[in-house]
Amino acid sequence: MKNFVSDLIKVSKPASYLPLEVNLPKISFKERDIRFVLSYPDFYEIGMSHFGGKIIYHVLNNLTDFALCHRVYLPKPDMQKFLKEKDIPLYAIESLRSVKDYDVLAFSLLTELVYTNVLKILELSKVPLKREERKENDPVVLAGGTCTFNPVPLSPFIDIFVIGDGEEVLIEIASLLKEKKDKGWSRQDFLEKARHIEGVYIPAFGKYRVKRRVFHSFDVKYFPVKPVVPSVETVHDRIVVEAVRGCLRGCRYCQAGFTYRPYRERSVKEVVFLIDKVFESTGYEEASLLALSISDHSKFNDLIPEVISFCYQKMIGLSLPSMRVKGFNPDLATQLLQLKKTGFTIAPEAATERLRKVINKDLTNDDIFSLVEGLFERGWSKLKFYFMIGLPTERDEDIEAITELLYQVHKISRKYKGRKHLAAGFSIFVPKPFTPFQWERFISIDEAKRKIDFIKKNAPRSFKLRFHTPEISFLEAVLTRGDEKVADAVYEAYKLGAMLDGWDEYFEFSIWEKAFEKAGVNLDKVFQGFDIGEELPWDFVDGGVSKKFLLRELEKAYREEKTPDCRIVGCHGCGSCTSYEIKKIKELPIPERIEFNVPPKPKRDFPLKSKIALFFEKRGYSRYLSLLDLTRVFTRAFRRAGIPLRYQGKFNPHPRFTILLGIPTGVESLQEIVEIELSEEFKMDESTIELLNQFLPAGLRFLSWKEIERKESLLRKVKVEYKISGEIYKEKAEDILKADRLVGRKGKEVSVKEFVENFMIEDGVITLTLKVLAGRTLNVQDFLFWLGKDFSSVSVERKVMVVE
CATH class of the missing domain: 3.30.750.210 (Transcription Regulator spoIIAA)
Structure with missing residues (x-):
């Protein structure tokens, strides 16, 4: 499996497919008997932001001594193509082993829009899509998360659903798997015993009463205090x-x-x-x-x-x-600015007090305008609002009221100096199981578009408007309350190429229209809603909140009555x-009131006390880390080691350090240099270097350090040596390196001769020494471009050397 790593330079962000993270558990694959691979079925950047996955990862790896948990995410289309071309099954990040080698493939489902992603991961893993086609040695496919409160649309593809909180139930499932291995049970034996675990639903046994699992203790030992830290950028890091x-x-x-x-x-x-x-x-x-x-x-x-x-x-x-906006003192928001300059979000959901009573939102227009006035008075410039369209009982005047509310905010903003950044986001109401609105209709796509067009036309231009795509919201509405025919449609859509349905750039509504037609899905039901007395596809699930209570809340909604928080009444x-x-x-x-007091913090001062150059190597997998990745990794390592970095910036301070001559992604290096500025006296020593190296991903390692003058930079004293190995025409390379100027890969003329200090070509290896002039040198990617090569066809190693 690991032989393909050198070719990953061909795909975008190769570091997201390798174990280049900090805090990876030091548990080998063979060390534990029961092996889970956990997937949030979307790209790495999205999946790594999912907090629930971090909890499960921690629980299995740290609260058992017999189970381990690794991770896998949906590869991007270019990586999917790469895997198929090389006939490589999808693999777990930690081990680079095939998903098929694991006992359990577990999916976290927070949105129905990932259902086709689940099937794509199964296909790439070479695991049979349908549960009845899986054999004894295939992984058990498990799913948990909020979507499993209606498990029916994915039931043909999932062996085990976990409904409710997963902290304790996953340990029980892992324990049962261990017993299965110890006693030689069959797959069927295991499933029959697993169905008796509270919160577990096994679709192979048909619909039977399943009670949601609740984690009552909320104990801190279940909390992931040492989460895996990505090196590449993720959505919420x-x-x-x-x-x-x-x-x-x-x-x-x-x-x-x-x-x-x-x-x-x-x-x-x-x-x-x-x-x-x-x-x-x-x-x-x-x-x-x-x-x-x-x-x-x-x-x-x-x-x-x-x-x-x-x-x-x-x-x-x-x-x-x-x-909650009601009772919020704007002075409190100002105190938050002591930490970070940010915007303030207000979520009225509806613009009329009548409709807010329907949805049980305890908020008035006076509350909103009072808060807006207070925020602008105190210097806030960024405000964002969230609304829903298509709510039950919604009328045209409710939509008109949205634009009127935005105009009122715009009017208030004009009273205060400075540029204002105003935004409003609009989602389309999707009726969800286990809510009082689970029986309600979803408005038609044409109706949604009409309301969106009205808002676009009539909202103040000072607002930046963002709308959910009506077709995507419609798909979510079909899937969230889907039955067995919708499950068939998921399979048909997948076969037609549906994937990444939550992404506008990948979503193809026409595929789903064909799939719904072929599966015989009654879409009228989506637009009409369910009758109160009819059986719902998910009625066999006990979601905790009684159906009787939900019906009572629905009746109150139509009477425009509020239900206060039970802690109040x-x-x-x-x-x-x-x-x-x-x-x-x-x-x-x-x-009763949101009212706290934070004494003003003293002004921070970060004088430049000293400067240190740290020498590091970037080898193996870490060659796929970009310059931004290195900056991210180093920032966190320095902070963990307690190094007194110098910060710059009033509202969003960032540490002052510079990686000299940023190294291209895909290039190994024997020596690089990062210069850090310190705001306090600090003595660097070997123990600090050892400590820092504990906080770095595989292949990245600090070697030594050098104290330098505060206004000094080693950039004036360095030269760069490259070693380039591969099938290279010696004569062509010599002609390039002797040239005065050439046109580079970006179409601009590039100086060559002035940067080349020396070169040698021997046994297919170019040793190239470059000068650094005014902080610049020849880009090795331009040189490879002139050779007709790139990082996928040659091996490149670099060393930045100090010339005393």
């Missing part, structure tokens, strides 16, 4: 601490608000402790508190000052998730809490 799980606000469109119940929260002490531990193991520059509504934390007014204080000390920016009898939890919730009251 930061400290994430789940401060709250569950929500009792009861927004009637929100599936997570009902399926994540009961409400659980961590203490202020626990949250700060976990941020500290994750920072120690990652060096991350930003932190986020995960919650459906963080300002409902019972100790919110104590929590935020504590977190801000810690983050300020460690130079960590803080991002907060959704906070007492238990509403939704069915999700135990008697103990109902009693316990009284000890976690919602703060």
Whole structure:
């Protein structure tokens, strides 16, 4: 399997397909009997941002001594082509072993739009797509996540569904697999026993009553304090601490608000402790508190000052998730600017108070405008709003009210100096299982487009508008409430080439139209909704919240009545809490006002005290790290090692260091140089070098250091040596290196002769020594271009040398 690595230069971002991460578990494949490979079925950059996957990864690797967990993601189209051309099965990042070598292939499903991605991963892994076609030695295919509350659309392809929280149930499944191996059970024996685990659904046995699994303890030992840190850029690459799980606000469109119940929260002490531990193991520059509504934390007014204080000390920016607007003091938002200059998000969802009563959103227009006024008064310039269109009972005047609300915000913004960055995002309401709106219709695509066109035409031009694609939202609406025929359509769409349906650039609606027609899916049902009395495809699943309660909430929606949080008025009898939890919730009251105080922080000063040049090598897999990747990796390593970096920038400070003569992706190097600026006196020694090397990915290693003058740079004292191996015509190379000027690969004239100090060509190897003049030198990629070569056809090694 590992022989293909040298050819990965042919694909984009090759580092995302290799074990080039920090904090990888030091557990070999053969060391443990039970092997899981976990997949968020999207690109690496998306999947690595999924916090739930980090929890499962931690639980299996650290809370058992017999199971391990590795990861696999959906390769990008160019990598898929590469794998097929070379007949390489999809492999796990940690081991570079085929997915087929593992006992379990587990998918995390947070959106229905990845269903065809699941089938593509199975195909690339050479695992039979349909569960009845799998043999004894094929991996057990498992799926968990919010989408599994209606498992029917994926039932033909999944052996085991985990419905609800996965922390404990995954350990139970792993233990049962170990027993299977120890006792020589068949695949069927294992499945028959697994069906009795609470929260597990086995579609091979038909529809039977399944109760959602709830993780009641919320114990910190299940928290991933040492997560895998990517070297390449990902969507959300930061400290994430789940401060709250569950929500009792009861927004009637929100599936997570009902399926994540009961409400659980961590203490202020626990949250700060976990941020500290994750920072120690990652060096991350930003932190986020995960919650459906963080300002409902019972100790919110104590929590935020504590977190801000810690983050300020460690130079960590803080991002907060959704906070309720009602009762929010704009002065509090200003205090957040002590950590990071950012924007403020307001999510009215609907623009009329009538429609907000329908969806149970406790918010008035006066609340919104008062907050907007307060934010602009205090110097905020970036505001973003979120709305839904197509909500139940929505009328034309509700859509008109959106543009009127935006105009009012625009009008308020004009009263204050400075450029304002105003944005509004619009999603299309998708009725979800286990919500009061699970029976509702999805508006037609034409109706959605008409409403979008109205908003585009009538909204103020000062707002940047973003809309979900109606066809993609329609697909989500079909899949989320789908039955067996929709499962057939998923298979048909996949065979027709559907993949990456959540991405506008890859989505092809015509494929799905053909698939729905061939599978005989009744699309009228999507636009009409379900009758209250009819059986729903997911009715065999006990989602925690009772159907009786959901119907009661639906009736209240049509009466335009609100249901307060049960921590305010007492238990509403939704069915999700135990008697103990109902009693316990009284000890976690919602703060009456969002009101905390963070004393002003002293102005930070980062004087340039000293400067150090660190010499490092970049070999093996790490040759695929880009310059930006190296910058990211080094920043975190320096922070973890406690090196007093000098920072620059008032609102979003960044450390001052420079990697000299940035090395191209794909080139190995025996020696490179990074110069770092320090704001305090610091003595570099061998122990610091050893410590730093513990925080670097495979193949990247610091070698030595040199103290330099504060205004000095070794860039004035270096030359570069390349060794280029491959099938090269000696005469052609000599002609190039003796030339005065040539046109480079980007069409610009490039100086050659002035940079070439010396070269030698012997046994197919070019040794090329280049001068560095005014911080510049000859780009080796131009030289390869003139040779008619690139990094996929030759091997290139570099060394940056200091000339005293």
